[in-house]
Every structure is written in C-alpha cells, then in structure tokens.
Amino acid sequence: MTTKDSKIPGATIERIALYSRPLEKFLEQETELISSERLAALCNVNPAQVRKDLSYFGEFGVRGIGYNVRDLLSEIRKILVSDREWKLAIAGVGNMGKALVENVNLLKRGYKFVAAFDSNPERIGKRLPSGLTVQPLTSIGPSKEESGFEIGVITTGPAYAQAAADSFIRAGVRAILNFSAFQVRQPEGCLVENVDFSIKLDDLAYHLSSIRGKK
Amino acid sequence: MTTKDSKIPGATIERIALYSRPLEKFLEQETELISSERLAALCNVNPAQVRKDLSYFGEFGVRGIGYNVRDLLSEIRKILVSDREWKLAIAGVGNMGKALVENVNLLKRGYKFVAAFDSNPERIGKRLPSGLTVQPLTSIGPSKEESGFEIGVITTGPAYAQAAADSFIRAGVRAILNFSAFQVRQPEGCLVENVDFSIKLDDLAYHLSSIRGKK
C-alpha cells in the first residue's frame, strides 16, 4: 500500500470507517463534493482530525474545493480493504445471531455470512432466511477454500463462547468478533474484538449521573 | 461523590466497567482477593493502569495484599452508578431489539426495559417474553414517574432512527444508545452512544490485511 509506514493511530482506522457512513449517503444523493468541515460535523469530530486521518494514507482532496465524494469513498474502501468480499461464520443463532446474519448493511458493505453454527439441537438443521443451514458447533472444521470463512463472529451464550473461539482458531480463523458476555482470551496470532453493550450503558449511566450532580 | 474532581480520562470509565466483568466471575467463585496484575491480565491492560484508574476514585486496595473482590466490585458499582436500577425503553423490536430486551446480563446489571415501541403494525400489541407489550412508536410520550424511562435504546431500521430519537428526547430522555445504521445527531443536552458493528468488522479487516501484508 501507499501507506506512509509511520505509526497510524489506532483510533484513526475506526474514524475512517466512521467517515464512510455519511459518504455513502451523499453518494446516493449524488452530492459531488464535501468539505472536511461538513464531514467532521456529521461525525462529531474536529475538521483537522478528518484531514489528518486521511493524510496518513494520501492526498485525496483539492485545496480550496474539498473532497470528491465518490473518489474519497473509493479510497476509504481501499484503505479498509472493504473493497472486496469478506466471508464470515457465525456461532450462535439466537436473536442476536439472526439479527446479524440478516443485516443487509453488513452485506452491502461486503461482509457475507457463509456458515452458521449452534449448540442447540433444536436449531441445528434449520434453514435461516438467508439460506444458510445451521450446523452443530462441534462441526466447525478447517475452513476450505470454497466456503471458507476468514472472520468468526460469536453470539453464543457465555458457556459456549470459549469453545466457539477455540474451534474458530483451529479452523484457521485469524479474527474474531465476540458479542458474548464472556471475555475471550486473546489467543496467539488471532485478533479479537469484544463488543459489550452493557459497558456502553454503564458509560451513559455514569455521565448521566455526573451531569445531574453538577447541575 | 468522593471524586477527586481533577480530570478523569474518558477511557478510564470504560475500563472500570470492563474490570467489573472478571470481578463478577470471581465473586461467584468466592475468590476473596485479586491483584492488579491478575485483573489487568484478564482485561488485557497494564497493571499500573488498573491501579491508576481506581485511584481517581479512592484507595480500594491493601498494600502487600491486593483488592477484596466483593468490596472492589461494590465500589465500582457505586462509581458507575450501576448500584441502582436504570429504566430503559426500546424502539424497534426486530431480532436485535428482542435480543437486548431478553438479555439477562443487562437485567442482572440493573438495566431493565420498561417499555417497547415499534412502527410495524404487525408487531404492535404483541406481548414480548419479558411481559412488555409493544406500543406504536408514535406513542412515545413524556415519561411519567411510575413507568418512566431514563435511557432510550434505538434498534429500528435507519428510516425510523431519527424519529425515534426525537420522540425519546421529547419524552425527556437524556441518554440514547443507538444501534441503528443511522448516525443520530447529538442533540443539545442529550448523550448519544452509537454502536456500529460494521466499524468493528472494518477494523478487523484492516488489521488482518496489514498483518498479511507484513508477512
């Protein structure tokens, strides 16, 4: 890549992903140009932040004018490597699992579920609306070329989370997105992102209270 | 509060919430003591970080010994104000909404859904397993003392997200947790936390690729 290999702040990547949301909307609306100021306002960040984040990867704007929406989005997709399809597998097809598998936004952004697993015998063999058939958790095997998946998503209950993670890793998966309440231990050579809503709620509760406290 | 009113890093609050997860487990297992080193390892942070985070709020440990699990958890709950019940309302009871309303972990941590809304006529009037009856989105009203809610959760499709947010705000809600793909604009005097999984996936995809790239 054209990456200036100097250190890129971790938060920069997440923000760049964030920028793509309004851009997608502007593209649909056929808006041609956008300024760092406008984009920043929509994402609740500082305009200089937007420009600096992008500058780690190249010069995508035109001075005095702004950024071309289509081009910038395309550059961002290249940066994030979301300009190709990524194959996902899911472990746990309860409400949360189904919500993800059926989420059209993920598909639109190139994230496609190609396998679904569950430990509950009642669910195994069932066909999901997306066309996938639920397989037993224990059958997660080395991912083959054809239907192989690259990212594992865990939406099981806490009891099965570690087992699911282990299976995914044995299957050669190098990245896991974990929604279960169980904090999966970072295994060697495998990226794990934990998503925990209740932390977000704790955060809101804390700030709500401290605002009240100050008033 | 006993808060040393010097500035507390924003990340500190999220980490403190994070620390409570392993602590809950140790409490169940009746483990009495825990060191900052052990807790840090479980949360993938630096031990000094744990101690410094806690030190913003008081001295909870014993030198030479460590932290008492029960006491520390109780202190953390006081800090996060999760030592009381918070009432939530949800807008959108698709798979994601149901997953949240039925999530026992949230309830265990004091987050209780007291109202559910949806725009889909087929869902309105239905009773959820938790006992809540789905009401029309348009009926979100000023939250009364009795069944009033303090935090609004949005799990609608993008088309209804902003409307839901507006209604919540009109109802006096000061904090919103938004799961919809639509980026809700930060309204005056109302906290908004956006949860977007696809950003996490973008993040994983990026790092997966850059690891490959370097090998």
Added chain:
DNA sequence: CCTGGTATGTGCAAGAATTCACAATCATTT
C-alpha cells in the same frame, strides 16, 4: 518486634493523539 516478601498508590517522564494555525493550492471573478 524486627525482617523479608509482596502489592498498592502515585509523581513524573515518556509517549500518543488531538488541535491549532498557517502556508500551499486551486477555481473564480474582475
């Protein structure tokens, strides 16, 4: 009651990330 072992609490230094502020650049108008 002293000594050794252990783990906290924290001042300070090092390191990151953010924001400022301005030179650089380009379209447009006169």
Added chain:
DNA sequence: AAATGATTGTGAATTCTTGCACATACCAGG
C-alpha cells in the same frame, strides 16, 4: 493576469494518556 476566497495538508504546540519506578504500607514468620 492579478486579486479574492475557499479549503486542503501538515509542522508545531498542546493536551491527554499511559507506564515506569519507587516510596509506602501491610502480613507473616521467626
């Protein structure tokens, strides 16, 4: 073709965050 106005790209200043390193404090055992 020069002046104007707009907005980028980025070095430098600033602010925020993390981690080291050690004084401090406590328990246990002799």
